[in-house]
Amino acid sequence: MSLIDQVKQVCDRLAPHGWRNLFLQHGLDIAATDLKAELTKELPGINRNLKGFEDFAFEGIRGIEAGNPARSLLYHAIASPNVTEVGGKELEVFPTLAEIESIENYVFGVEPPSLADLINRAQGDLMAIVVFASEYRPAPETVHRKHADMCFSRTGVARVGTAEAVYDAKNRGFIPFVEGNDYAFGVLPARYSAYIAVQLNGNEDVFGPMNFNFRRKRPELFGRGQEIDQNRQFWVPLHKIFEGDECIRGLDLHVNLEANHLNEKLRRVHLELRKKGHDTGWSEPDINNPPFVFTERIAEWSSDPDYGTGLLMPVVHANLVEAATYQNRPLTFTVPPSPANGFAPSLLIESNGPSRPAPEYVHVRHLVRPDGTIVDLNDQANVAEEVRRGGYQAQHYLDFTADGWIDAIVPELANAFPRQIPAYSMVTAPDFYPNCDQRELLEWWLQRVPSALRSSIWGQVPPLTLSDERLAPNLQLEGANFRAEDDTVTTIVSLPSRGFVRQMPLEVAQTTRHAYLPDAAAGVFAPGWDTSVDTTDNTNHLAAYGLGSPFPEDAKLCAALSAFWPAVAPDTGRSFSATFATVSPMTDAEIIDLPWDGVAGPKVVVRNNQELVEYTRFQHVDYVDSSLNQKFSLALTGQVDVNEYTSRVLAMARAYQAIGISSNREALAVLSFRAVDPNEGELQEAQAQTGVRLQGNLYRFEFYRRGRELQHDSDITKVYYEMLDRIVLFVGAPPRIIARVNNGAWQTVRTN
Template sequence: MALIEEVKKICSRLAVHGWRDLLLQHGLDITASDLKTELTKVLPHIKREIKGFEDFALEGKRAIEPRNPARSLLFHALASPNVVSGVDGRELRAFPTLAEIDTVENYVYGIKPPSLLELRARANRANLAIAVFASEYRPAPETVLQKHAEMCYSRTGVARVGTVEPLYNGRSRGFLPFVEKNPHAFRVLPARYSAYLAIQIKGNKDRFGPMRYNVRQELNRLDPYTYPNPGDDKQRDFWVPLHKLFNGKECLRGLNLHLILKAHHINEKLRRIHLEIGPQGTGWQEPDISNPPFIFTEGIAEWSNNPDYGTGILLPVVHPHLVEAAQYKGKPLTFKVPKDYNQILSSSLYIPASDRDARHAPEYVHARFQILPNGQQVDLNEQQNVAEIVAKGDYDALHFIDFTGDGWIEAICPELAVVLPRRVPAYSLVTAPDFFPNADQRELMDWWQQSVPRSLKKSTWRITPNTLSDERLPPNLEIKNAPFRKEDTTVTSVVSFLLDKPVHQMPLEVPETNRNSYLPDAAAGVFAPGWDVSFDINADGTKHLAAYGLGSPFPEDSKLCAALSTFWPAVAPDSARAFEPNENWPTISPLTDEEIGQVGNLPWDGVTGPKIVNRANQEFVEYAAFDNVDYVKNAIQNQFSLALTGKVSIRKYEFRVLAMARVYRALGIKEEAFYKTGVPDTQAFGEITTEKAKWSVLSFRKVSADDAELKEAQSSTNMTLHGDVYRFQVYRPGNKKYVAQRVFVEIKEMVILFVDPIQILSKKGNGKWELKNI
């Protein structure tokens, strides 16, 4: 069927649900008998004041602008998550499917199909190739150039594992992770890939980007807190889409294309563990470790066959649990925990990094389910000295697998194999869940860089909230037969449609999207070891991305990332306050009482937060002992939940970080006092951390204006708090006592604080309420 006939069917279906009346406001009749002419005529009265069209490109004059989705009014209307209301202000009664949006996008490129010679001429002698991109149409504030609503592209896609089939939400034009009536389930989150004829050119922040353009390497040396990413993008090579490729005769003039996307993924965490420690330590060697589940390619991700999703939708394979016990030759797979390995962190087996912090194997390995010679399973988490048992080793432990992995997506087109022999694959990541799906890494990084005072900036997170798209590393060079190149250091960057000349600035005051993004600016960067991907160094010294450096299985690493003060901002919840006080990891971005299960029954990790108890006529704070908490066991039992953390918007997340920083100041900890002339930043950071760790957050919750305690505080100080108001209850911890996998911490001093965006009211113990000037 010709593309125009498919577009007619789409327009006909949507017209009766409010779309015809909506688009008639712009002079476009999607039920016109000669639809092709209607779609290509100039529309002189496009009303950008209509909700959802505010950021439609001012240069857009038609319903379909050949080879330019962002200037095509029909495509914008269908693809923008902000076009949701009809002419009466009510929500439209139906929304386009992902397949329908894909069809209209193909029509944008196919209405006047160019020849290869024309595209070569436009490339102006630049390198050409068939390249695969993950792509997403976004509102203006979320785009690369931030000029108008636009397509964003990356040669890296990030899909996320789950326990339930995916759900496409037409209203938001995206996939959502939540499962109604099952707060402990996770929907798999796919990534969308397409093939393009692409050109290779140097970075150009005015023509295509990349997003968060790196200016020059010296910036990192001068100010690593504001400019944490070294490199000079104007000297780097980027692949930029020039023309979308799709099946049929309407893509390129004179050719009938048959395009195939192929996906290849691998998980080799277990194999890497045994290679790194060695057979003398673990008991396994070749040829066994070259077999599943030590290394496997099945059960990670597959192409969707749902007709409503269209082509190029990569779905992580649904499994009943996020992790499973490993099986080998029909039996539970065990390994010998190395004797006196003396490498643990908490109760995890820890495999140290090699030179330059490279990860040849998973950094953390679960080893707390002992298997006795008779096959009996012993849960070592029930032993108070579990960390000592793991450190001593010399026992058989059960291996676990997760279904994450990395690999590549390639496009094969026989009709172009000779004239365009170079094929550039996309790097595909299948990663752990994101517990803050509405708080993207890029948004947090922009706020942190541009708005947070320098003194606070240098004393919040142990690492900066870098996005994966900020990295300038090639994809996994260790995957056998992968068509990756070590010089391809821009694979995770996000670029825009290539502009030939400047465009007008459109309003940026449009709603934020509430959907999962599979582009790498919404994913975490790499460091010790990472959340979405880690890095390694191959034999010739090339640093590259690699998923096998993450925890085995991933919840083993998630526990440590969460407990270490939101070690990965915007993806890992900050569980520091849920466990016994730690002198190195004070709370940075507190979870609410509901989110850690102090109130209600939905702790995000299955671990109920602390509570005050009375022992021998003295009050203590009771915690679950950190060493004995097992996220892997909780994952098997489906105890994780993003029902509450998934509701946290980027603005609420930012408020938490800033509120916590202001609370520390109210307690007398001022960052400026530590950053003195001649004092290294790392030393100052350590001193600030030590001071903050003298206080622990016992309670953090939002309060209403009629809260009795808040009224008392306001009355006593003759002050009124405005906006969102949160109540903090913090205390200075004293001695600790460990009893049967629980920890009881002495309370030396208690402080209650009410915090709004501007003011803080504070009371120590039974003292008076005070206004704190921060």
Template sequence: MALFSDVQLACSRLAPHGWHSLLLQHGLDITAPNLQQELSKPLSVDRALKGFEDFSPAGGRGIEAGRPAESLLYHAFASPNVLSTADGTQLTAFPTALEIEQLLNFVYGFNPPSMEMLSAYAGSAPLAIVVFAYEYRPRPETVHKAKADLCFSRTGVARIGTAPALYDAARRGFLPFVEADTQQMRVIPARYGAYIAMQKNGDSESFGPMSFQSPSDANLSFWVPIHKLFNGKECLQGLDLTVHLENYQINEKIRQVHMMYSATGWQEPDILNYPFVITEGLCHWAEPTDMGTGLLVPDAKERLVELAHYQGQPLSFTMPAGTGGLLHGRHRVLDDGTIEDLNNVEGVDAIVRQGGYRTLHYQDAMADGWVRARCPELESYGLDKDSVAAYSIIGAPDFFPLCGQRELKAWSNDPNVFPCPAPPCPEVWHARVNPLSDVRYSINPALEGNYFAEEDRGVTAIVSLPLGESVSAQALTAPEVALAQRQSCLPDFASGVFGPGWEIGRGLIDKPFKEELNGYMLASPFTEDARICAALGSYWPGVAPDSTRTYEPRTVASSVIPMTDAEIGLSDAPSWDGLKGPVLVELEGRQVVQYQAYEYSDYTSAALKGQLSLAVTGHINTEQYHRRVLAMHRAYKAVGATEKAEKRLWSVLSFSIVQQPDEQLDAAEQEAGHSLEGEVMYLFLYKHGAISTPADDFKRRHVEIDTRVQMYVSQSALIAKEDDTPWHLRDESI
């Protein structure tokens, strides 16, 4: 048995690194001479051991055939929370991505079913070969939140970057950081696999989907995985399978510019060619002998944004008017061929809005497409030709890779945190928070192959394997379990708000508000949209930083998740976007706040210079993200700004996480007569007055200060001082 040999080798490798003693705590000896028999015997699972608190209450063997979440060995290998031995010391080695995939195949091949058995299990439900993106998750991140479990979606989200992917074995996944270079970011892959699946209407008690939308999901069809497909004779009784995964990706954002606007200087047939349409050099399959089959990896690029070339020359075009800031047009091509940086010209916004000049195109490596499976041996069962595709997204970088959209939506709509009765929560973000997994749109039918039907609206949903048992009270009352500290490739970590979007857009060229997802209704390149949404208080929460406080006060936004002084360049470390935040300066005997004007910021140019970074923001986990948002919310309330218009009268001059002991905090606490417990955040807000442009520098703005308020905020209390008044405890009950 090839599958068993692979598992046996993995157990032998890991046993001396703490895994033998750890699994013995449950009665499982991974060094037993007859390991296959050992994996079949009943165990006494100790769910008090760290990492096993959320192991399925129904699980009681090393391997439970066809049930990964009930197989103790698979949970131990795949859970990102299994990190230490029984005595609390760190395990000294962890399963590789290949070993986890081999073990998953072994779970399904331990007692393989026949096609007749699967058909009987599905009953009258249609069966098909379906491709899913999937990952094993701790209990709080699963469909039912009752146990650690596999989660599946017909949408996978990989992400672009400037460095190759790197598997973190302890986390059982990927992160974007490059330790030696803070301004590089790794690509993030997505894991796909082929399953025999049945089509059923949504069922909240069985497979979901996650965040069940009643009553609509009960009337919507979803594909539900029931058996994993893999090569060889051990997958299905009586069959020797060969499973092929096929991938197609396309980036046609530059082409859509010339489809939407006339008189740009380009039309068909030119715009059918590269780089107007890009289908090569976007991604590749990881080597199966390293990562197992089905890991789709974006190709790392030298820069997140690159100058586009056509027919051996830089690609220029006539800038159309009124693009809404979603098309880069700040590098003007003069008659003699030289390039003028319009960021150095006063009134650049008006020039770009008016258009009518030659400018350069820049391309990114984002794309959308599909992953399909072929298995010729299943043709006689009518499955191969009708295989169902997964939607494959290669999205923009996620500057908060440890924070999921689903978690933020659930938290921001918790009445115990924010007094908002229903989404969207008007007191927190400027746009509603919605994960892509909660969107019920169809997929662009014009993608090559026409594999997505208009009525197929469950593609981005997340489902589980059908539940074989009811959700037990034991699972629901079990100890708290940590979230996975890695980047997810599933769509609850992507944005389902479109304006035009972060990872994916909505609409079609001829029908911009149509409820269809595609990759081309986005900014070209993505950095243009990143600039806008970051300056709108993280318009796409959980993926985009909040750069509002970097710029002069604007009537369109206020800070939501404040960035620290270090994160916006007010220390020796480089900022996340290459810019520096506001500083106090002396002007004619008074202090004013000096800003770099928003009008002259340019994230496309920053990306070309390699200045975009997620080295600092990327380490903010979900809990820390929550604390920042809540601190900003409370700070506005403390100055009496509860409505959006009132919040926009106040700007953040300084924000930091206090590193204790801190003399200034000690003095403030002593004066206020109150000691703050736990983590403390410092905020310096000011109510702004007139805004002016210095005569000697049109790229800067000077802002008058009307009122200053400094605050120290802990989880339980807030102390503040206004202008020169003493520090005092602020009553937050009103």
């Protein structure tokens, strides 16, 4: 079927459901007999006041503009998640991904260039076939932030899950929520396409990259160590490659994308422990076999025709982790003795500097006896000491995260473009805040947080996105042919643009779907959530194998150490017996009523007429158990958007400032945190006594000063703490906070 016939098929399906009426308001009739002429004619009456069209490029004057999706009205309307209504009523149906792909291919195929045209367009710069992950985004989320546009990265980020993918047609994307099951995670895919691309030095006015040189622009925050983007090389897409004879004039193309992924965490565990002199019971050649290293059951190309081509879908598994087996028996290993560490009872594999040649933390709490029975060390009073002594057989666990590469095979272009650049593919952990991206957090921290509070939130560690890193992809992936100098693989670029481009309004809704480009992923921290770093031949590079084995072993520490781990992730600093400073407080509902991790947070109990705080002991919190028992949930955290998330971060920083412990934030423990209704009696009493009326998002904090630790009367996994001074704060918009110590009078405190 020709491209125009595919486009007609899409238009014919959508037209009777409000879409024809929508396009007629712009002077475009998608039911026209000569659809190609209709789509390529000039449209003098495009109405950018209609909802969803405010950020359509001002330079766009046609339904289809050859080679330019952002200036194609039809494509914008079909692909933008903000085009959802006609005449004030929601549209009845929305396009499938396959239909969006058909329109996208037509944009590049309506006037197909010849090979000579493309070579001329490169103006002598190096060219190649390059695989990109791509998204069409509203203006605030694009590289240049001037209008809605395509965004491209040579890194894609898919996320594992326990249920089939959920496509939200209205949002033109996927969401992790599974209706009727608060404890399920829909897998989240990434879409890849092949392009003829050109290698260029960074150029902010032409293609980017996103956040061009922003570290150099703020040396007081980031220092001056990073090379400027003008001196770095980026692969920039010129023309999409797709099947058929309408892509490049005179050629009939066949396109095949190949996905290759590798999980070698267990192999790396044993290699590194043997280097340190520990006999784990396993060595080569066994550790070169599955499940020590495996390539299957990670991710596959979707075969759903509604999803189109190039959609990489993580394989669904019943649990986020599973017990490993080898030769039809449980896979166990000898746990070596280890020095005490503050994060026991994980097995810590130490490394020199930031490089992680193996998982930093390994789960070792399930002891396996010779007869195969499992002893859960979490049932021991001092599980950390049991792990420290080692000398027992522990069950290994797998997760299904990985990294790898995506190749494009186009035989008809093999001679014209002998160099082929694969995409770097990450299949990583679930995102518990799918409506709050790392890029949004970075922009807020960089541009809007008062300088007096900025350093008190995450110290000297900025909340970088993965797209802001300048690191090579995993150089240890045999067959990927990644190069050490390729340190721009995670950056985000646009199609090249020349000349003046008018600024369109940015007051448009941002996306609430899974974003699979690396600005939605966390940068490189230790421990890590999305990826880690290793070093090969003096080159630092990304590597999935440096994350926890399995990944929930890292997740516990990431969540607890949020004060110096600046990623959009759950913050359990106040949840357990070993309390840490809190940065983005989770509400009582999120850690007590329906805890995101299945472990209930602190609660006040009465024993012998004394109020005590009951905690789960930090050493007994086991996120692998939470995974195996399907206790993780994003039912509540998934409702938090970036405005709520950053409001909490700012409120927490101001609360610490108000009680005078900005530098020693563990001096007082956060007992309770929740949003407050303006009509709540306690708040009204506080406002009446002080004569101050708080505005904005309103929160109630309760702190207390810890007394003695007391043994729990019935549960070795829990502990009590005496409560000494108690402080209640109401926090709204700056600058005032209302506070009360114990049962004293309400007072106001001024903060930044």
